[in-house]
Amino acid sequence: MTDASTDAQQTGATEAGALLDPMPDDWQRALAVVAHPDDLEYGAAAAVAAWTAAGKEVTYLIASRGEAGIDALPPAECARVREAEQYASARAVGVHEVEFLDHRDGVIEEGVPLRRDITAVLRARRPELVVTINHMDTWGGLGWNTPDHRAVGRAVLDAVGDAGNRWIFPEQLTDDGAEPWGGVRWVAVAGTDAPTHAVHVEDAAVEAAVASLSAHHAYITGLTDEPPAAYARSVVHQGVEMRAARFDGRRCVFFQLFPR
Ligand SMILES: [Zn+2]
Numbered sequence: 253m254t255d256a257s258t259d260a261q262q263t264g265a266t267e268a269g270a271l272l273d274p275m276p277d278d279w280q281r282a283l284a285v286v287a288h289p290d291d292l293e294y295g296a297a298a299a300v301a302a303w304t305a306a307g308k309e310v311t312y313l314i315a316s317r318g319e320a321g322i323d324a325l326p327p328a329e330c331a332r333v334r335e336a337e338q339y340a341s342a343r344a345v346g347v348h349e350v351e352f353l354d355h356r357d358g359v360i361e362e363g364v365p366l367r368r369d370i371t372a373v374l375r376a377r378r379p380e381l382v383v384t385i386n387h388m389d390t391w392g393g394l395g396w397n398t399p400d401h402r403a404v405g406r407a408v409l410d411a412v413g414d415a416g417n418r419w420i421f422p423e424q425l426t427d428d429g430a431e432p433w434g435g436v437r438w439v440a441v442a443g444t445d446a447p448t449h450a451v452h453v454e455d456a457a458v459e460a461a462v463a464s465l466s467a468h469h470a471y472i473t474g475l476t477d478e479p480p481a482a483y484a485r486s487v488v489h490q491g492v493e494m495r496a497a498r499f500d501g502r503r504c505v506f507f508q509l510f511p512r
Contacts, residue, residue: 272450272499272506275299276381276438282310283379285370285408287360287400289318289338290468291385293484295443297345298461298492299451299505300383304346305460310383311349312342313373315366315404316357322474327357333470341467345460362403368421370411375430382436383507384408385443392445405441412436412512440507447506450499453492458503461488 282303284292292300292312300310317331318338325333335352342350353369360366374382387405390396414420416434424430440449453461465484466472472480492503499506 270498272447272495272504275440275449275451275507275509279380279437280308281377281379282308282381282383283313283374283377284310284383285313285315285373285404286385287315287398287404288321288357289314289334289341290321290465290471291401292383292442293341293461293465293468294487295385295491296383296505296507297341297464298453298457298488299442299507300347301345301457301460301464302451302453302505305457310345310347311351311377311379312338312347313351313353313370314338315353315355315360315369316400317352317354318357318471320357321471324474325470334468337468337470341464344464344467345457358400360400360403362406366403366407367411367414368424370407371414371421372424372428372430374411374415374436375424375433378433378435380435380437382408382412382439384439384441386441386445388445390445391443409439409510412439436512438512439510441510442505442507444506444508446508447495447498449509450495450504450506452499452502452504458488458492461492 286292304310318334319327319331322330339350355366384405385401387402388397416432418425418432462485465488466481469480472483476483495506496503
């Protein structure tokens with residue numbers, strides 16, 4: 253750990269040149285919670301591949317079915333297509349369980365119902381690490397974020413606190429037989445403009461991430477004329493090289509880590 257990275261960790265400083273710390277590795281179960289099918293594949297899948305290859309368990313929770321994501325497909329049909337693509341995409345990086353919450357794509361509301369749904373899954377899965385994507389107003393600069401990403405990311409950070417408190421959503425404990433879960437140690441936010449930590453990714457993890465993003469075939473076809481595999485390769489490679497200069501020149505997936 254360098255002085256610069258220690259300072260960044262202690263102060264939350266995010267100066268462009270600060271070195272990134274390695275992500276903690278002493279955990280076994282992670283839950284990744286995002287708004288849409290494809291959200292994890294755009295910025296975090298290579299890290300997920302590295303984790304599952306190392307024997308860690310990662311499960312996905314997707315707040316919507318991405319049914320408003322393809323202009324040419326009506327929502328009901330789109331939901332079926334995107335759900336199938338998300339399962340294939342998860343399998344490509346060693347994730348075998350994907351849950352969907354059925355909040356409505358495009359108009360997901362940050363609030364108690366969303367927190368309640370996420371809390372129920374946190375109490376059932378009992379993860380030590382929770383992963384989500386950028387919930388800030390922008391992607392850095394002037395690239396405005398979507399309301400779904402803002403709502404879900406903020407609800408995830410809130411639900412991690414809710415899950416440990418037996419007096420919040422107590423019906424889950426009496427009706428569902430759940431126990432409070434206060435064992436989340438970190439929330440790692442991918443796609444952030446203010447990273448603090450990173451996971452080094454080898455070629456195998458990068459290739460798995462390319463396959464994982466490529467699995468969103470219908471979505472990518474609706475987005476660009478570029479062939480999905482070539483598009484996915486370019487996006488994933490650009491992503492893992494973006495912060496290499498801040499991680500000893502190594503390709504990495506970067507996160508802003510919120511300790512609990
Ligand atoms: Zn999204």
